[in-house]
Amino acid sequence: xxGKAVKICSLIFAGMLAAGCMAACGDRGTTGAQENVLTIRYxxxxxGSVWLENAAxxxxxxxxxxxxxxxxxxxxxxxxQTQLTSGKDLADIYMTNEFAWQExxxxxxxxxxxxxxxxxxxxxxxxxxxxxxxLDEVAESRYLSRYEGSPSVPWTMLMxxxxxxxxxxxxxxxxxxxxxAKAGEWDVGDLWTAPPETVADLVAYCNDLNAREDEILEMTxxxxxxxxxxxxxxxxxxxxxxxxxxxxxxxxxxxxTANADVAEQGGGTFFDFWNYGSADVFNQAGIEAxxxxxxxxxxxxxTHQYKNVPLASxxxxxxxxxxxFTQQQTAMVVGxxxxxxxxxxxxxxxxxxxxxxxxxxxxxxxxxxxxxxDDGELLKMNLYNCEDVVLIPSQATNVELxxxxxxxxxxxxxxxxxTKLTSELRPFKYDPMDAETxxxxxxxxxxxxxxxxxxxxxxxVRCPVGTEMxxxxxxxxxxxxxxxxxxxxxxxxLLTQDAGTIAENIxxxxxxxxxxxxxxxx
Amino acid sequence: MGSAGKVENAAEDPREREEGIxxxxxxxxxAPFYKRAAFRKYIFILxxxxxxxxxxxxxxxxxxxxxxxxxxxHFSMRTGEFEWYGLQNYIEVFREYMFGLDDYPEKRxxxxxxxxxxxxxxxxxxxxxxxxxxxxxxxxxxxYFRVCFYLxxxxxxxxxxxxxxxxxxxxxGPIKALFENWFGYAPVWLSNDSDQMWTxxxxxxxxxxxxxxxxxxxxxxxxxxEDISDYSRLEGVGFWREAVQIVLPLVLPTVGIYMISVVTxxxxxxxxPMLLAGTMGLENKFGTSAWFILEAAAGGQxxxxxxxxxxxxxxxxxxxxxxxxxxxxxxKFTPEVDF
Numbered sequence: 001x002x003g004k005a006v007k008i009c010s011l012i013f014a015g016m017l018a019a020g021c022m023a024a025c026g027d028r029g030t031t032g033a034q035e036n037v038l039t040i041r042y043x044x045x046x047x048g049s050v051w052l053e054n055a056a057x058x059x060x061x062x063x064x065x066x067x068x069x070x071x072x073x074x075x076x077x078x079x080x081q082t083q084l085t086s087g088k089d090l091a092d093i094y095m096t097n098e099f100a101w102q103e104x105x106x107x108x109x110x111x112x113x114x115x116x117x118x119x120x121x122x123x124x125x126x127x128x129x130x131x132x133x134x135l136d137e138v139a140e141s142r143y144l145s146r147y148e149g150s151p152s153v154p155w156t157m158l159m160x161x162x163x164x165x166x167x168x169x170x171x172x173x174x175x176x177x178x179x180x181a182k183a184g185e186w187d188v189g190d191l192w193t194a195p196p197e198t199v200a201d202l203v204a205y206c207n208d209l210n211a212r213e214d215e216i217l218e219m220t221x222x223x224x225x226x227x228x229x230x231x232x233x234x235x236x237x238x239x240x241x242x243x244x245x246x247x248x249x250x251x252x253x254x255x256x257t258a259n260a261d262v263a264e265q266g267g268g269t270f271f272d273f274w275n276y277g278s279a280d281v282f283n284q285a286g287i288e289a290x291x292x293x294x295x296x297x298x299x300x301x302x303t304h305q306y307k308n309v310p311l312a313s314x315x316x317x318x319x320x321x322x323x324x325f326t327q328q329q330t331a332m333v334v335g336x337x338x339x340x341x342x343x344x345x346x347x348x349x350x351x352x353x354x355x356x357x358x359x360x361x362x363x364x365x366x367x368x369x370x371x372x373x374d375d376g377e378l379l380k381m382n383l384y385n386c387e388d389v390v391l392i393p394s395q396a397t398n399v400e401l402x403x404x405x406x407x408x409x410x411x412x413x414x415x416x417x418x419t420k421l422t423s424e425l426r427p428f429k430y431d432p433m434d435a436e437t438x439x440x441x442x443x444x445x446x447x448x449x450x451x452x453x454x455x456x457x458x459x460x461v462r463c464p465v466g467t468e469m470x471x472x473x474x475x476x477x478x479x480x481x482x483x484x485x486x487x488x489x490x491x492x493x494l495l496t497q498d499a500g501t502i503a504e505n506i507x508x509x510x511x512x513x514x515x516x517x518x519x520x521x522x
Numbered sequence: 523m524g525s526a527g528k529v530e531n532a533a534e535d536p537r538e539r540e541e542g543i544x545x546x547x548x549x550x551x552x553a554p555f556y557k558r559a560a561f562r563k564y565i566f567i568l569x570x571x572x573x574x575x576x577x578x579x580x581x582x583x584x585x586x587x588x589x590x591x592x593x594x595x596h597f598s599m600r601t602g603e604f605e606w607y608g609l610q611n612y613i614e615v616f617r618e619y620m621f622g623l624d625d626y627p628e629k630r631x632x633x634x635x636x637x638x639x640x641x642x643x644x645x646x647x648x649x650x651x652x653x654x655x656x657x658x659x660x661x662x663x664x665x666y667f668r669v670c671f672y673l674x675x676x677x678x679x680x681x682x683x684x685x686x687x688x689x690x691x692x693x694x695g696p697i698k699a700l701f702e703n704w705f706g707y708a709p710v711w712l713s714n715d716s717d718q719m720w721t722x723x724x725x726x727x728x729x730x731x732x733x734x735x736x737x738x739x740x741x742x743x744x745x746x747x748e749d750i751s752d753y754s755r756l757e758g759v760g761f762w763r764e765a766v767q768i769v770l771p772l773v774l775p776t777v778g779i780y781m782i783s784v785v786t787x788x789x790x791x792x793x794x795p796m797l798l799a800g801t802m803g804l805e806n807k808f809g810t811s812a813w814f815i816l817e818a819a820a821g822g823q824x825x826x827x828x829x830x831x832x833x834x835x836x837x838x839x840x841x842x843x844x845x846x847x848x849x850x851x852x853x854k855f856t857p858e859v860d861f
Contacts, residue, residue: 014569017573077820077821078820078821078822081821081822084822100821102599103597103823106598106599106600147600147601147602148600148601232713232714233714233800235714310692311692311710312692312693312710312712312713314710314714314715314716315691315692315711315712315714317800320693323693324693474600478600488626488805489627489804489805491714491804492715492805520825521599522598522600
C-alpha cells in the first residue's frame, strides 16, 4: 500500500515536472496582448511621452471600451526585433528610432498601411488624405513592394521631422563682441546680433568666444569653456551636420553649377545621391566641400586634434554633451531639435523655476559656394531627420485599432499638440503657429525651430526627392549606404587627412564596394 | 531470498515471474516486458534524463545545427527567402575579418581584439595563485582582504564597470583630477579613439576576474593535508619556497583546468570591453567578435546575424586545435594528485 502510494506520488510529481517544461510552449502568435487594449511600445528619450499620453487619452475618449497601454523602453529597437521575429508578446504599435524595416516587409511581419495613408483627416482647410497631407519630400519614403513585381505600398509611418544642426545659447551670443570686422556687416567691438550666417562667420564666432573665455568663466563660475561640443559616442551627428553643407554646395533640387567642380565631378544633386544610380554619386564635389567646412570649424589638421570643443568630446555620450551645454560650459552643441525636450530635467540648473538661458536652434550657416537662388540670395537649407519609424506588426492583436490610432496622430490637432509639447515638427503640411492662442505661446526654442522650417528654401532629407517610385534603385530602397559605409575609417580620418583625400577615399571605397552592395539587394 | 542459487519462497522469486523458470526448473510463461525489472530500471533512468536530453537536443543540437546551416545561406530582401550561398560567408570572414585582405582594418580588429582575453587571463593566473596562497597561509588581515577580493564578484558587473568607468571620466572622474594636480594634464581615457582604453580594460578584467580564480585555487589548496604544512613549518621552509615547491605542484591539476579556460575565454570576451568602452570605437578599436555577435543578435538583420554566426563558427574552428593542444599538454605535465 505504502509502495503504491509512493509510486503514484512519483508519477504525479514527474508529470508536473514534465508539464512545467512545456509551459513555455504555445501557439505562434501574440501572448499578453488583449483585444481592445491597444499596446504601444515606444522609445523613451528625445520627444518624451507627454504628447503620446495626450493622444492616448483622446483615443480612449473617442473609442469606448478601448484602453491604450503605453510602454516606454530605451531598448525598444532590439526588443521589437526579437518580438517581430518570434511573433510573441507583440505590441500593436512600435515607435522607435532609425530601424531597418525593409527586411521586415520582406518577411511579411509588417501590416500594410495603405488604409492609413488613404484615410482622411480634418485640417483647417477641410478633409485631406494623409498621403497628400504629408510633406511632398517624404510622402513616398516608406513605400516598398513586398515581392518583385508587386505594387509598392506604405509599410511604416514617419514620426518626427527634426532639424539637425547646432543648438546655441542666445544670451552668450548676444553678449559676445566681434574681434574681427566684416565689411558692411560689423566692426570690431560690435556685439553679435544674430547667429552666424556662413561657416566663415561661425569660425569667427568661435574665435570671438575663445577671446572672452576668461570673462565667460567668471560669469558662469565654471572652470572650463569651449565654443562647441558634440557626442563622440554618436559621431553620426557630425555627419548630419556635414550633410547640410553638402546639399548647399552640391545643389539639392538643381545642380549648383556655379561651382565648377560640381559640374566636373558629376554625380547628380544631393537628392540624386539617395537614389544610388551608380558609385559616381559618391564622387559629388559637395562631399569634399562639406568635410572641408567641418574641418574649418572643428579640426586643427596641424595638431591632428579637434579644436573649439572640449578635448574630451570624443568620449562624450549625448547626455554628457547636453550636460556641458546646459551648464554653460559650451556655447553651442551639435545635435537635433529633440535636444530641447531631452534636456528638460537639466535646463534649470540654478533651480529658480525657469530655464537658465535661452536655447535656440540655428539655421545651418552657409558653406562657401552654397547655392544661391534666382534672386542672388543664398538658398537656406537644413537637414531634417525623418528616420524614426512607426509600424504595426502584421500579427498584432489590434491591427485595425492601431491603424485608427495612427490616423488620429495625423489629425491637425494632434500635430499641433505634438509641436506644442515637444518643440519639434512632424512631416506634414500644417502651420504650427495655429497652436498659439491666448492661453498658449511657443517658447523661444520652438519658435526658432518653426522659423527655421518656414525660412528654409529646401528641406534636405535623406530621400531621393523628385525621383518617381518606379525609378528608385534597389540600393536606394533596401540598403542606403552612406559615407562611412564606403570609407569605414571616415570618422578617424577627419583628424588626419584633408577633405580632398577623405572624399577620394569615400569615392574609391564606394567603387570597390558597389558590386557587393548590388549583390546584397539583387 | 536465501543463499545464492537457492530460493526459499518459490512464489516470490522474481525469476519465476519474469524469466518463466520456476525454482524447480519447470518452464513458466514469460512475464510481459513492461513488468520486467530491467525494463523498469531503464524506464526510471529514462524518466530522469529525458527532460535534460530534450533540452539538450532542442536548445543545443538543433540550434547549433540550424546556426551552422544558416552560415551557408543568404537572406534575400527582394524575395524574403533564404538562398543557398555556399561558402561565400566563410570566404568573407577569412578574407576580411581574419586576414584583412580587403584593406578594412576595422574588420580585422574586430576579430583579433578578442585574443586580448589570453594575456588578461595569463596575468590573472599568477596573481590569483599568490592571493590564494596568502589566504591559505592565513596572513594577517586575511579576512579583510578576502572581502576586498570577493566584493567584485558579488556586485553586479554593470554597476562595477560603470563605477570604474566614471573614475576615469574626463569631466568629473577623481583619477582625472589627480592627474591634473600631479602632472598638469589628464589624458582622455574614454574617448572613442583612446590609446589607454585597452589598459583600462586589462586593469578592470584583472581586478574583477581575480576573485573567482582565487576562490578556485584556495579551495584546491585547502585540500592539501595539514601534515604537509606542518612539515614545511618544522623544516623551516620559507614562504615562497613552500608556495613554489610544495603548494604549486599539488594544485597543478586546478591550474591545468584554468589553462584550458584561458583559450576558450577568447570566444566569449565581450562584456568588459562593452561596458567600459561603450562603443566599439573608431575602426573597431575596442570591438571583439563576441561583442559583434551580441550586437548582431540585438539588431536582428538577417545577413548580419548570418555573418556573426559565421564568425563564431570560424572562431571555434580556429580555437579547437589550441584547446585540444592545451588539454594534451595539461594532461602530460600536470600529474594526478591524490590525498
